[in-house]
Amino acid sequence: MLVDWFTVGAQTLNFLILVWLLKRFLYRPILDAIDSREKKIAATLAGADMKKAEALEERDDYVRKNAEFEQQRAVLMQDSIEEAKKQGQTLMDEARKLADALSEKRRSALQQEQQAIRADISRMTREEVFAISRKVLSDLAGIELEARMVEVFTKKLASLDEPLKTFTDAFTHNHTLKISHDSVLVRSTFELTAEQKGAIQEILHKLVSDANKPSDFSIRFETTQALISGIEMIANGRKIVWSINDYVDTLEKSVSALWTDAPDAKMSTHTMDAVSGSQVPGSQLSGSQISEKSVADNPIAGKSE
Structure with a gap:
């Protein structure tokens, strides 16, 4: 088999030219695009990590504030419950005192009314007794x-x-x-x-x-x-x-x-x-x-x- 070295050399040169052309006009832009894309992706990832860190920090801050709020809410709720109990007890005591006063006043009024009735009955009884005594003595007199x-x-x-x-x-x-x-x-x-x-x-x-x-x-x-x-x-x-x-x-x-x-x-x-x-x-x-x-x-x- 005969080898045409000129053709081989020409083909080799063509291949080298093709490689350079590909590298110059195809691979380089692609590589540059890939590098640029990688940089953008890296920057995006870095930004995402930063935002993630900020989000985590904000979450921790939120959790802390939420815990403080819950603690304050629990304290305020307990204070409110105790204050409500005190107010309720005070109102109950006042209501009980008022009820006792009204009951005592009513009892006193009933006692006075009973005493007045007893006094009236006694007075009427005495008057009737002495009136009857006078009548009897008057009838007996002669x-x-x-x-x-x-x-x-x-x-x-x-x-x-x-x-x-x-x-x-x-x-x-x-x-x-x-x-x-x-x-x-x-x-x-x-x-x-x-x-x-x-x-x-x-x-x-x-x-x-x-x-x-x-x-x-x-x-x-x-x-x-x-x-x-x-x-x-x-x-x-x-x-x-x-x-x-x-x-x-x-x-x-x-x-x-x-x-x-x-x-x-x-x-x-x-x-x-x-x-x-x-x-x-x-x-x-x-x-x-x-x-x-x-x-x-x-x-x-x-x-x-």
Whole structure:
């Protein structure tokens, strides 16, 4: 086989020229493009890494801030819960105090109302009891009882000391009493007999004379139902009275005074004992107590009008 060295050389030269041309116009731009692309990719990766680092930093910062926020939120929530509990407890205490105050006020009002009702019932009971007592005593009073009272009255009259002295002072010469036919007024429930009137006139003149007082006076007799049963003598504002009505009035005043002094508008055991154990005082003369005898003792007492 024959070798054409010229052709081989020409082909080799052509190949070398082709290689140079490829390198110059093809490979170099491609390599440059690849290098440029690699640089861009490297720059992009570097930027991505930087952004990733920044993102990681921001994430860490966010996580830290989020943790701080959660911590603050938990603290604020706990404080809010405690404050709400305190406020709730305060409101509950205030509401309880207000409810207790209203309950106490209502209880006090009910107690006062009950006391007022008890006081009214007691007052009405006392009034009815004494009204019935007056009615019964008035129904029992009669001429025979009146006669007996006149008899006892004339006997008891002389036993009075201070009331009699005060009564007879009305008959002094320098007293303002003007001696007339109405010098002395004697009142009784029933009409007195002439004998009873004479007995009263005799004992009264005797007592006034014994007291060294002027006895030139007359006596006028009247009847009145206000006494229920009894006798009343009046001379110039001085009065000596002995009657069942006077006893009832005195007892009623004593019971009313004891009831008024008793606490909580009701009588205590001590007060009830005082009422049951006390003796009915007699009438009074110028505010001074004359005697403390029961009704059965038939006391005579003087009063000043």
